[in-house]
Amino acid sequence: MVLHDRSSTAGALLGVVAIVFLVGQQLSVLFGLLNFMSVLVDHSGADAWVLSGNLRNVDAGNLISGRYLDRVIGLREVAWAEPILIGNGLFRTPDGSFESVRVVGMRRPRLVGGPWAFAQGNERALLDLESVAVDRLDLEKLGQPLPGTLTEIGGRRVRVAAVTDGARGFQGTLVFASLDKVKDIAGTPPGRYSAILVRFQPGADAEAALARLRAVLPECSVYSTADLSRLTRRYYFTQTGIGGSFGFSTMIGVVIGVVIISLTLYTSVLGRARDFAVMRAIGGRRWDVTVVVVSQTLIITVTGLFVGFLLLSVLLNATGRSAIPSYFPSFVPPILAIVTVAVSLSGSLIALREALRAEPAAVFH
Amino acid sequence: MARLRLENIARDFSDGRQVRRVLFPTTLELVPGQLTVLAGPSGSGKTTLLSIIGLVLRPSEGRMFLDEREVSALDDEQAASLRLQRYGFVFQQPMLIEGLTVRENVLLALGVQGQRPQREAVKKADELLTALGLAGTALVQPRMLSGGMKQRASIARALIKDPAILLCDEPTSALDAESGQVVMKILKRIAIDENRVVIVVSHDARVFPYADRLIKLENGAVVSDTTENYMAETKIKQ
Numbered sequence A: 001m002v003l004h005d006r007s008s009t010a011g012a013l014l015g016v017v018a019i020v021f022l023v024g025q026q027l028s029v030l031f032g033l034l035n036f037m038s039v040l041v042d043h044s045g046a047d048a049w050v051l052s053g054n055l056r057n058v059d060a061g062n063l064i065s066g067r068y069l070d071r072v073i074g075l076r077e078v079a080w081a082e083p084i085l086i087g088n089g090l091f092r093t094p095d096g097s098f099e100s101v102r103v104v105g106m107r108r109p110r111l112v113g114g115p116w117a118f119a120q121g122n123e124r125a126l127l128d129l130e131s132v133a134v135d136r137l138d139l140e141k142l143g144q145p146l147p148g149t150l151t152e153i154g155g156r157r158v159r160v161a162a163v164t165d166g167a168r169g170f171q172g173t174l175v176f177a178s179l180d181k182v183k184d185i186a187g188t189p190p191g192r193y194s195a196i197l198v199r200f201q202p203g204a205d206a207e208a209a210l211a212r213l214r215a216v217l218p219e220c221s222v223y224s225t226a227d228l229s230r231l232t233r234r235y236y237f238t239q240t241g242i243g244g245s246f247g248f249s250t251m252i253g254v255v256i257g258v259v260i261i262s263l264t265l266y267t268s269v270l271g272r273a274r275d276f277a278v279m280r281a282i283g284g285r286r287w288d289v290t291v292v293v294v295s296q297t298l299i300i301t302v303t304g305l306f307v308g309f310l311l312l313s314v315l316l317n318a319t320g321r322s323a324i325p326s327y328f329p330s331f332v333p334p335i336l337a338i339v340t341v342a343v344s345l346s347g348s349l350i351a352l353r354e355a356l357r358a359e360p361a362a363v364f365h
Numbered sequence B: 001m002a003r004l005r006l007e008n009i010a011r012d013f014s015d016g017r018q019v020r021r022v023l024f025p026t027t028l029e030l031v032p033g034q035l036t037v038l039a040g041p042s043g044s045g046k047t048t049l050l051s052i053i054g055l056v057l058r059p060s061e062g063r064m065f066l067d068e069r070e071v072s073a074l075d076d077e078q079a080a081s082l083r084l085q086r087y088g089f090v091f092q093q094p095m096l097i098e099g100l101t102v103r104e105n106v107l108l109a110l111g112v113q114g115q116r117p118q119r120e121a122v123k124k125a126d127e128l129l130t131a132l133g134l135a136g137t138a139l140v141q142p143r144m145l146s147g148g149m150k151q152r153a154s155i156a157r158a159l160i161k162d163p164a165i166l167l168c169d170e171p172t173s174a175l176d177a178e179s180g181q182v183v184m185k186i187l188k189r190i191a192i193d194e195n196r197v198v199i200v201v202s203h204d205a206r207v208f209p210y211a212d213r214l215i216k217l218e219n220g221a222v223v224s225d226t227t228e229n230y231m232a233e234t235k236i237k238q
Ligand SMILES: Nc1ncnc2c1ncn2[C@@H]1O[C@H](COP(=O)(O)OP(=O)(O)OP(=O)(O)O)[C@@H](O)[C@H]1O
Pocket: B013, B014, B015, B022, B040, B041, B042, B043, B044, B045, B046, B047, B048, B049, B203
């Protein structure tokens, strides 16, 4: 038998649902953006990345010499090493206008650093020198080029041969092409690459292998994939307006959420001070009243979390395949839930302390 | 059955700057089997005295005994558990908890924590409600009841645990004359037939005919205390 007053319960519940939904949505956009930032690194399938010295982010333009490739492959710990080359170019849409794109060149036949999911076509389509893959989400922007469409990037002939699924970068439209085509488009000097992707032998000690790489490549920056992903995200987050301002607004959202939830439960508990005084007068111990308040708070919060998460999952399902950044790492829901419960419990317990401070004799007045 | 003895019980209130005595040393013995009415003008200290008797307010001076056990210096939790075991309260406002049904409100007094009520307890609550003329309201929300019905439901809440002591502060003041009579008859029956200590605070003269004992307070002091033939008041102090 847990007490509940319908209207105030409904109000508090609505508050929890709204905050869980809004903060969750904000967080999903933030994590979605973070994913965009490091999308190439995260999906590379490599264990380590070799970049030009002092580079802290894969999108910075400095190139690295192909000479290093041989040195890397020579190491016992290395299973393979593949270069990628990233350049910029103007994509000519079917109606003759131009869109700026980032072209990612992969070496055949392994195509490391290339697309990981396809909406149409497959990796084999990219084995051809002329072939490029554009992303499903960019089709409209690029004028709906049908597979097989011949067009130009940076004045070079390319054929749209496949459509990728979810290859969306923070720096704009990603187009995958062959290494030689990108060299052509970007006018890169021969034998120079943006990065070398390295895969270690199965069972190799990653730390030791990284150390070996660093030893043979003192002029280069060598990162594990996870480290580079982190560095790239941090770079964009701190150095670009969007990341920073979105992070800031998420933080404000969380603060407002904390204030609203604790205040909502605070007022809802304090609004029932008279009920608690009655309970005290007719013999309830502080503990009894606390149990009632805590269980009511938990019911409201858990129900609110449930409904909030339900709405969120509907939203995420709807936006997951759209151009809106949205991603909800699995560690977020438990944290969001624990923080919400902690915040609402503290709000109601503070109110309870205040309510219990009144003498039980107050019920006689 | 319970017996209450007050020895020189006094109470002061301070408004921050000065201390004011609102109840002067009072010695009283309260016995079961009679309806005691505590009367007096507004501000005379009736509620203060009742609160001390009910262990919701501590006296500033004096001692109180419940069946020879001193109860005037208990801590909050001890007082609460004694209230739970021995006391029933009826307030001026019914103070039913909205959101709970009438039956749940009645059962609330049994164990405030809210364990699942025993089947016998539910049965007893329903019987009490029936006896108080509230048959069929067990599952109704309190706000659907009239003022008199609410007050009777609150009497059921006070009686569910068979309290030895029933304290009522102006139980009829929020009621019309007829409902007031019904409530007073019930309280009288409880005092006499069930041999309990029943104390009713009231400044409503219509309540006096139900009293077996009438204690009058004025300015914080008992000015008359008459039993049975209270109409012919004998002043004990002036
Ligand atoms: N908590 C308190 N703090 C300060 N003064 C108080 C407090 N409670 C009661 N008093 C004062 O004590 C006096 C007696 O109050 P009490 O409530 O006992 O009177 P009463 O006889 O019940 O009056 P009424 O018929 O209006 O209910 C009043 O002057 C009141 O202002």
